[in-house]
Amino acid sequence: MAKILMKGCEAVAEAAVRGGCRFFAGYPITPQNEIPEYLSRRLPEVGGHFVQGESEVASVNMVYGASTMGIRAMTSSSGPGISLKAEGISYLASCKLPALIVNVSRGGPGLGSIQPAQSYYLQATKALGHGGFRVMVFAPYSLQEAVDLTYEAFEYAERDRNPVFLLMDGCLGAIMELVELPEMKEPTDENTKKWNLSKKEGEKRPPRALTPIYPEVILEMENKLRGELYKKWEKEDVKVEEFMTEDAEYIVVAYGIAARVAKEAVLTLREQGCKIGMIRPITLYPFPKQSFHKLDYDKVKAIIDIELTIPAQMRDDIALEVMNRAPIFEYGRSGGNLLDDDGVYDAIMKVIKEVG
Amino acid sequence: MKQSILISGSGGQGVISAGILIAQSAADSGKYASFLPEYGPEQRGGSAKATVLTSDTEIISPLPKKCMYWLCMNEQSFKKFGSQLKEGGVLVYNSNRVVSPITRTDITAIPVPSDQLADQIGNPKAANIILIGALLAARKAIIDPEHFLHSLEEKFMSKSEEIREMNAKAFKIGAEIGSKYDE
Numbered sequence: 001m002a003k004i005l006m007k008g009c010e011a012v013a014e015a016a017v018r019g020g021c022r023f024f025a026g027y028p029i030t031p032q033n034e035i036p037e038y039l040s041r042r043l044p045e046v047g048g049h050f051v052q053g054e055s056e057v058a059s060v061n062m063v064y065g066a067s068t069m070g071i072r073a074m075t076s077s078s079g080p081g082i083s084l085k086a087e088g089i090s091y092l093a094s095c096k097l098p099a100l101i102v103n104v105s106r107g108g109p110g111l112g113s114i115q116p117a118q119s120y121y122l123q124a125t126k127a128l129g130h131g132g133f134r135v136m137v138f139a140p141y142s143l144q145e146a147v148d149l150t151y152e153a154f155e156y157a158e159r160d161r162n163p164v165f166l167l168m169d170g171c172l173g174a175i176m177e178l179v180e181l182p183e184m185k186e187p188t189d190e191n192t193k194k195w196n197l198s199k200k201e202g203e204k205r206p207p208r209a210l211t212p213i214y215p216e217v218i219l220e221m222e223n224k225l226r227g228e229l230y231k232k233w234e235k236e237d238v239k240v241e242e243f244m245t246e247d248a249e250y251i252v253v254a255y256g257i258a259a260r261v262a263k264e265a266v267l268t269l270r271e272q273g274c275k276i277g278m279i280r281p282i283t284l285y286p287f288p289k290q291s292f293h294k295l296d297y298d299k300v301k302a303i304i305d306i307e308l309t310i311p312a313q314m315r316d317d318i319a320l321e322v323m324n325r326a327p328i329f330e331y332g333r334s335g336g337n338l339l340d341d342d343g344v345y346d347a348i349m350k351v352i353k354e355v356g
Numbered sequence: 357m358k359q360s361i362l363i364s365g366s367g368g369q370g371v372i373s374a375g376i377l378i379a380q381s382a383a384d385s386g387k388y389a390s391f392l393p394e395y396g397p398e399q400r401g402g403s404a405k406a407t408v409l410t411s412d413t414e415i416i417s418p419l420p421k422k423c424m425y426w427l428c429m430n431e432q433s434f435k436k437f438g439s440q441l442k443e444g445g446v447l448v449y450n451s452n453r454v455v456s457p458i459t460r461t462d463i464t465a466i467p468v469p470s471d472q473l474a475d476q477i478g479n480p481k482a483a484n485i486i487l488i489g490a491l492l493a494a495r496k497a498i499i500d501p502e503h504f505l506h507s508l509e510e511k512f513m514s515k516s517e518e519i520r521e522m523n524a525k526a527f528k529i530g531a532e533i534g535s536k537y538d539e
Contacts, residue, residue, distance in 0.1 A: 005376075005383045005391075031395065114397060175418055176376065176391040178383055257419070264417035336396070342421035 003178040008168065009034035011143045011179050012102060013042065015150035016074055020187030021100065022048035023073040025062035027055055027081060030114040031170035032104035035076040046184075056081045060088030060101075067097040070189040070196030072154045076102035078170075079120050080111055082128075089163060090129030094214075096222075097195060098157030100150070101128075101135075102166045104173040107336055115336030116170030118256055121313035124167050125285040132223075134230050136237065137165045137284040139255045143177045145282070151182050156237070158191050160229055167284065169308060171257040171338065233286040240288035241280040244270060248277030249299055250352060251326075253318055254306040255281045258332075258339055262306045265345045274352065275299075284314070292321035300326045302355045304348055310334040327355065358411040359498045360420050361491070364437050365429025365450075367404045370484030374427060375406035378488060381499050381507035382410035390418045403433050410498065425495065427487045429470075431455055448491045448534070450483065466490055466537050473529050479519075482526035489530025494537040501531055 006014070013035045016024075024039045036052060043050045049066075053059030059075050066073035077085060082103050092099050105120045107113035124137045136156055140146035146168055153164040189196055214222060241259075244266060245251060254262040259280045269276045279291045303326050305312045312330035319328055331347035333339050361378060365371045372393055379391035393406045407423065409415050422442040428434050428449040434456060441447055443462045451467035458465040468490045474483040485508070492501045505527060512520045 003383075005380055005389060115395070170395075171392065171418070174393055174395060176379055176389075177415070177418075178388060261417045261419050267416065338394075338419055340419045340421040341417050 003180045005176050006143065006179050007034060007176050008143050008146060008173045009104065010038045011147050011181075012150050012166065012168070013038040014181060015147040016100060016153075017042055017046060017048070018182055018184050019151040019154050020072040020185045021074050021154065022046065022187070023063065023066035023071045024048070024075065025051040025053045025059040025066075025073075026075045026077060027053050027059050029078045029081045031106055031116065031173045032076045032078050032102065034173070035102060035104070056084035057088065060085040060092075063099050064088055064092055064095070064097060067092065067099050068095075068195065069198045070192035072098075072100075072187050074100035074102065076104065078104050078106050079108050079123070082120065082123065086129040088129075089135075090131050090133065092163045093129070093133035093135065094131065095195075096161035097163070098154065098161060099163045100153045100157060100166065101163055102150075102168070105167065105169045107334065113336040114170070116174070116257065116308065116338060117334065117336075118169050118258060118308040119313070119334075120167060121284060121307070121309070124165055125287070125317070128165065133162075133226060134285055135163045135165045136160070136233060136286070137167055138239075139167045139282060139284045140172065141256050141259045141280065141282075143172065143175065143179045146172060147179050147181060149282075151185075154187070161195065162229070167256070169257050171308075230286070233283075234289065237283065238286050238288045238290070239282035240291050241278075241282060242291055243278040243280065245277035245279060245291070245295065247299070248275050248295075249301045250274070250276040250304065250348070251295065251300055251302075252276065252278040252304045252306055252348065253281075253314065254278065255284060255314070256308075258306050258308050261339045261341060261344045264341050265348055268345060269348065276348070281314075287317050287321075289321045292318065295326075297325035302326060302351050303328045304351050305330045306339070306344060306347070307332045308334075308339055357497065358409060358413075358415070359425070360423040361408040361410075361425040361427065361498070362405070362423035362437060362440055363408065363427045363429075364403070364405045364433035366432065367402045369404070369429045370481065371404035371406055371429065374484040374488055375408045377485075377508065377511060378408045378499065378504075379410070380511065381504045382408075384507045384510070385499060385503040387412060387499075388415050390415050392418050403436065405433065405437065425491055425498065427484075427491060428454055429484065429487065446491065446495060446537075448487050448494070450487065464494070464537055466494060466534060468530060468533050470530070474526060477522060477525055477529065479522045479526065482523060485523055485526040486530035489527040490534030491530075493531035493534030494539075496538070501527075
């Protein structure tokens with residue numbers, strides 16, 4: 001299939017439709033408005049439904065409702081809206097319902113700024129809502145990767161009976177690049193029987209209606225299963241790009257748009273003879289721990305965490321794996337300022353000079 | 357070869373559409389392309405800025421600090437983004453609105469009275485296309501001007517023939533000015 005020039009938000013929306021999404025509910029916020037705008041037109045064409053809810057809270061609960069009917073459902077927002085959806089996301093996790101949640105991030109905290117930022121790492125990976133649940137967090141760095149991850153998101157969500165989170169920043173939402181769109185998938189409700197409450201002819205309902213309140217014994221059992229699921233993700237579902245890390249003395253760690261800029265700097269520095277590489281988490285959760293364990297710390301002189309946010313948020317996760325075997329530095333921009341090639345190059349050079 | 361183009365002006369002057377046109381045309385001619393609008397809380401009349409990259413190989417970073425080419429449509433953005441044009445770069449500017457003197461001697465500056473020229477052909481909206489015409493004629497390595505004309509035609513296929521002809525005319529008027537600076 002030919003590659004076409006598409007805007008990030010629209011490419012993700014189209015990939016969701018092609019991945020089987022047939023229900024969307026959301027509430028406007030920059031910089032993700034092109035997702036609902038596109039789906040309001042596109043979903044009816046494929047027999048799906050689009051709702052602009054009266055609020056974020058209503059929207060996420062509509063997604064909850066659609067998911068109980070075995071429909072592939074999604075919502076999208078940006079930080080302030082995701083915070084409002086936190087309760088509903090926790091209930092989705094509690095009731096073991098699949099859904100796709102897209103967060104096109106902007107500056108924070110609070111209303112922050114509408115410009116691109118990577119200010120929601122901690123929220124996405126540690127506590128999307130109350131109760132200690134986790135979700136897989138996909139962080140694409142190109143539109144093709146955003147399309148591919150969105151396309152397969154519902155399979156992960158249904159396999160695990162858990163929401164899947166796509167975290168991209170305002171740059172990726174607004175940028176236009178070439179993408180190749182996958183074929184249209186026709187979802188069946190075959191895998192949804194364990195939770196699908198829609199009763200077909202000759203079928204029984206699942207044994208119980210879904211409830212977010214569990215008796216003690218069941219809740220403990222469910223939470224143990226959750227713990228096992230998260231461990232399984234770490235073994236089987238980590239996605240990461242290890243770029244020129246084998247002989248590297250300096251390791252840049254970056255995800256999403258920051259990784260694009262950082263990779264350019266790595267390539268430039270390699271041309272100049274510098275032994276530098278990059279670890280790029282594609283799943284922010286599960287975090288690619290092994291990529292850090294594999295490093296030869298006799299060689300590695302410094303780790304440089306580059307994020308489009310201040311202070312760096314991924315640093316704690318990196319530190320847990322590096323275990324003081326190399327010093328960790330950070331560089332970022334905030335407040336609507338973007339990273340740029342020269343700025344990132346200079347920041348890395350500064351570390352190299354300092355460490356020697 | 358990677359080419360970088362900065363486009364700036366005021367909201368409503370066609371900064372975004374100029375960027376998309378260039379990126380689309382590069383993509384049509386088999387190149388990689390990226391178009392990144394920098395958005396803010398502005399509305400019509402606020403400042404608008406976009407970066408277009410084209411390349412024969414995959415584009416890694418879409419965020420260069422400086423660009424090789426700059427289409428500047430108004431005075432306000434001229435003052436704001438002056439440092440973002442590389443040494444040896446080319447500035448194509450709307451001389452009806454950019455009134456500050458061009459003091460940099462390390463660049464090629466191409467003044468184009470694009471508002472006035474667009475008015476003369478009866479389509480004020482085509483001022484951005486006149487500027488694109490000047491740039492592409494001055495630096496054909498970005499995109500072959502013929503390719504661009506073809507993409508322009510395709511883009512406006514749903515519009516009347518009159519509009520398509522007016523666009524082509526706008527491009528050629530700009531190209532005539534730009535060709536004097538062809539290296």
